[in-house]
Amino acid sequence: MRKSTLLIFLLSFSVINIYSQKAGNELLGAFKYDDFKTPEYCGASCHADFYQQWKQAMMSQAFTHHWDEIEYFELAVPHAEKDPVVAEVKAGCNGCHSPLAFAAGDIPPKRPEFKTRANEGVSCDVCHSISGFKGDVPYNFNYILNPGNTKYGTRGTGESPEHQIKKNDFLATAEFCGTCHNEKSPYGVWVKSTHLEWKEGPYSKQGVQCQTCHMPPAEGYSAAMGHKYPDAKQHLFHGAHDPGKVQGTIELRIHPDLNEAEPGETVKFTVALFNAKTGHKFPSGSVEDRIVWMHVEAVDAAGKVYHLKVDKKGFPGEEFTIASDDLAYQDMSIAKNDPNFKGVRRDGDVPVGDRIFRMAYFDPQGRMTIQQWNTKSLGTDYRIGPRETKLETLTFNLPNNVAPGKMKVTATLYYQRLVPSVARFLKVPEEEYETIKVNEHTTYVTVLP
Template identity: 65%
Template sequence: MKAIPLTCVLSFTLAAGTSFGQGQVKAGDEALGAFPYDGFERPQACATCHVDIARQYEQAMMSQAYTHHWDEIEYFELALPHAEKEPKVAGVKAGCNGCHAPFSFLAGDIPPKRPSENTRANESVSCDLCHTITGFAGDTPFNYNYIVSPGKVKYGPRPGLVSPHHETRESPFLRSAEFCGTCHNEKSPFDVWVKATHLEWKEGPHGKAGIVCQDCHMPKAPGRSARMGEELPDVRQHLFHGAHDPGKLAGVIEVRIHPEVREAEPGETVKLTATVVNAKAGHRVPSGSAEERMLWLHVEAIDSKGKVYHLPVDAKGFAGEEYTIASATALAYQDIGDIKGIPNFPGLLRDGTYPHLSPGDRIFRLPYFDPKGRQTIAQWNTASLGTDYRLAPLAAVNETFTFKLPQGIPPGPVTVRATVYYSRLVSSVAEFLKVPADESQEILINSHETRFTVLP
């Protein structure tokens, strides 16, 4: 069906805190319990017309924000019990759902039943949530401060369209990065930015160039946005692909390594420099739930007889660097014991265990600390942050490695391999909480080899 301009529909430009809805604007915590479940369409209804978009969405993490195994474990085994016993973080009992199960939050169904109960909380971040958001309250989008106006009017990025099921209005807000920021920025109860993906984008080169979140995570392609709609050259694909998508992870970080000399004798020292570049992401890497992510650089040398030598990174001496150099013994996450009522809980291995993580590897991370100064993966329990040693967009860092050649190293070529690996959740935490292994697996991001020769 050809799109017909709606003469009664105006094109709106949204500012922070504005809404198409009538009456008092409610956003953030004020929206808790303000809208019943039956005020929102089920995603199955949307799928009858928006077939391709629905099939894409069903495969995206957006549709699993509440049902995904780690999100369920984190909420029910950590956040919820902590909220019940610690008044300072009590708000997370409802607040987690503001972004992970928005209909549950807006309906006041707190805490929602577990995903196995198959309630409407399982709809996670569904079609009718995003397409009834009309703006955000305040100056900065964060902590689910979106303004929602459920009803027969659906808001989209395109003007002049009609639907047999609902009224359609253009909303420039849906085309903005601030739309994403309402959930992809988060402050802890201690007023600490624990998620700042939108803010990282805004401060970086992509934000300054006007390249918005949707350009990477909802790319345009020719097609139909609805079964009866006309062919369009620029339909936003509802992929929402990010940290759980192999294609997005592959090559997101680039690495190159070179030796200072091409020839050396046994006993001499060879200095190598690895350049690590965030050449693909418009925000820092890792971003989002950075408290639980692992990204590291592993360097090893292989001599002409096949013997492997692990090369630890040369320390730079900045404050907090100890959190960026892998350790086989350092412990962290002791607040899990507080939350779960385990007396004298010693903590878990800070960096976990992985096939290609060795003591001395460089870790790119932003440490989160609880009120007692201990490293935590509980973003709601974050009272302070450590040194931010993540990779900024289009930025490079140089890491050096000093290899003192053994006296008995055989002559011939030495291959040096620099590899960047990633894990979505620290393996020690995953094992302790019985999170399925796919969430904490080691993922190859990129690798590069160089060579030098050992002289006889």
């Protein structure tokens, strides 16, 4: 028994040690909060407009955002304190969500209500103190942080009474973003890979960087006393949390194989879904949380509504891409001290039979999880890649009592940032899992009398 316990401990320690070495943990406690200027200082002194943009972006809310707070304090920290394999996430989450707290060794930081400097999230001085990254691949906060009187920028021009300015091309690269938008779990699984998806896609080959879309250029000033530039990078960082960014991302078109049909006849509908906007897959980032699904309804001339279920394609793991009543996320029981927890509905409020565009995450027991740190394997990646078109078919056998006349058939793609069943279980505010309509398209079939 003692040998088995020792073996388990050594294996767990080995996993933790490997993760720590790769996660840039040499930054942990390497600095003090006072080594960094506050965002308010930057905004009040010179960069008021950029400060206001940042303040409304998720960068400023990386630690204080409702879901991030709940996920960290109610799931990650309790889990890390009970399971040595994932112990590192107690500190590691802060490497990207509150870099100042991580660099100051303030682990775990106090909750946002205490208003410590951890609340600054990804602040101005963090990004403009990064000079590069260590290793061959940017991930798990392996950025190089050099706080001080020299601030890095992509121009290296201008003068400031507050600090020195040094040109650093790294800040204009996708690799800069990849230091936090790529992540490996303690089990060595890529649980976030937005930068890698971009690198493998068509836009990287054309020189389109993350900043092209998420920090679009516009005429303006980089500082109050600075020069006016035709391409001042806006600090908007709009993405998965912006309805305006999500809406229209995927184009939908639905068409029937018959324009006219009689009751009892079968009509086959094809839906083409084209990723027209994103330089990475859709959805991306926190894929374990996101849910994107296609819903198709037919309405006959009398107003009766029919739900059309997607045809199965038969690929391995497809069951996780078609909505069901199955339960999942049982590993939340670790943090909740409830060994009898049966899970919550895997697909939230998605109607049974709808197609879901996701990549499932599985815990060490092979159960689907939303806890990326507890992810040991991944399911089939059924997301929509950049410039990729997916075709879905739906076979509809017209009921004998269907009303004659024009039948309207609509395909709609929906998006939620968090699976509602998980959100409700953890008491996440409803606005955090609002349903956003990505796009829709309608076609018609004439039902003959």
